[in-house]
Amino acid sequence: MDITIHRPEELTETHLGAWHRAMDESPEYANPFLAPEFALGIGRHRGGARVAVLHEAGRPVGFLPYERTALGTGRAIGLGLSDCQALVHRPGVSWDVRELLRACGLSVFEFDHLVAEQRPFAGHMTGLFASPVIDVKPPGDGGYAQWLRGAYPGLARTTLKKERRIGRDVGEVRFVFDERDPRMLRRLMRWKSAQYRRTGRMDRFARPWIVDLTEHLFRVREEHFTGVLSVLYAGDRPVAAHFGPRSSTVLAAWFTAYDPDLHYYSPGLMMHLRTTEAAGRHGVTLVDLGRGDKEYKDWLKTRELRVGEGFATRPHPVAAAHRLWRRPVRGLRNTVLAHPRLRAPADRLLRTAGTLRTSRHGRPERRTAP
Template sequence: MNITVHRPEELTASLRAAWHETMENSPDYQNPFLAPEFTLGVARHRGRAQVAVLREGGEPVGFFPFERGPFGVGRAIGIGLSDCQALVHRPGVTWDTQELLRACDLAVFEFDHLIEEQKPFSRYITGTFASPVQDLKDGGHDSYPEWLKATYPGQARTTLKKERRLTRNVGEMRFVYDERDPKILRQLMRWKSAQYRRTGRMDRFARPWIVNLVDQLATVREPHFTGVLSVVYAGDRPVAAHFGPTSRTVFAGWFTAYDPEFSYYSPGLMMHLRMAEAAGRHGIRVIDWGRGEKEYKDWLKTRELRVAEGFATRAHPMAAAHRLWRRPVRGLRNTVLAHPALRTRADRILKTVGSLRGQS
């Protein structure tokens, strides 16, 4: 196995084409977060990204995107934002993890959404978690109400009633699957920032590089990666929005937010249902909602994937130090998330912090 390391922008058109072809060869790798376009976007706005290219007989057979920090500490590309991580490879290809880390000059490689298929990393996994997905079918329904009644009969009546009420009280309810207006994307970011603050979470959109990354990804229109902004309107007023990338067959659920003024109408759920129906008509077969406990994910999912977190290491002082620093933090967080009572209490504390923050 020959391994070379490149900056993402150095990848030739033929290498990017080989990466795309490798994605197509397995359903495990068709998530848009595994596409070279996502790695190129992170590289453009964060500057730490690299790609290891694995070759056999001179032919590229695998692609390993990562971010390299000081002292040989490596992390999965876009960690904290990406809901799917992997070394993307041709069927039947395997690798030696120690050889990979040496070639990449890494003492440690940290991941938190590694797909289950990555067997050479299995000895380094510290935990696995459910990642809900929603299987879609273009069932040939003539209308959204018909699709909704066939797919979610228990919720169809209430949801359609709320849509009619929104139309009557505010303005005609309409849905745009692929909105191109950048002002709406910025509105989504403002809603999401406000939501993060209300709930005491870290505001991702307070970080300029994330804002710039999302702005840029929204302009990408490639077969294996397209940024899609979906919006529910009442008249000309945006009520809810979602932005996430798609590949040919997979839609990655990413950023969802709505105007709190219209919470009575359940605009977030309204948008997710509209989005699922429209995505099916556009050839999408799976929505990957990503790891994490959310009521709407449990309601929408048709099955679950498994993703892993952990630290692949080699003999190096920095590897031991990094594990000692990071593993207890992850363990405490996962303990809280795994127990409903602790999770509810933590959410309550975070919302109190958010409320106090809003008053300051």
């Protein structure tokens, strides 16, 4: 098998067409994070972005997007942002991991949301994790809303009651699935940034390149990747918003946030329900909620996929050092997340730190301001 290495912007129309066909031929590769458009977006902001193209009989049959450092360590493209990673390939294609890493000039390739069906990488996975999804039309009669009412009748009644209440208190509720006003995207990023700070998490939108990437992906409108901004309004007031990419059949739940002054109405949950229902009317069959243990995901999911975390390596001193440094950090995080008795105190500690940080530094003007 021949392997060539390209910067994302160097991919030809032949490459892009073959990549899109590979996505269409295998349901596990239909996720928009696996589309070339996502790699192209990352490549605009990350100088180490590359794509390994696998060839059989002179034809491109597989694509691995990744990021490479000067030391020759690699990571799945958009690691920390992407909720789905894979070497996207035509059915029946296989590869040797060490040969692939050698062609890429990598001593190690780190991943954390790798499609579990990637058999050549199986021996390099340090763990498999649940990634909850929503089948927009689950098994049985009726649609998703009817399934949810049957599975969680109390949750459904409470959510509808709160939606009626916000309609009375604030204004008539309306929902826009594909909002094209960039001001609403900037508002979502401000809400999300404030949420990150309140809860003690890393503020992704404090990084200008992530803001620029999000704004770029918002403008992409292709069959295999479209940036979709959905907004829930009460009257003329935005209440909650979600931005995530979609392919022809899969919508990725990426950034969801809401007006914190209206938190008692549970606008985030309303947002997820409205988005899922509307996505089904626009041809989506699966909503990917992303890896992670959250109560709302347990409520909303119809089933789970599996994604892998790990390090593919070849013999090299840098690979050994990288693994020794990164694996304990990931192991500690996964231990905390897997045990509610540890996760709850850790979450409270992060929230306390976020409160102290916000009160100490105030609310500085953000890069996302209109």
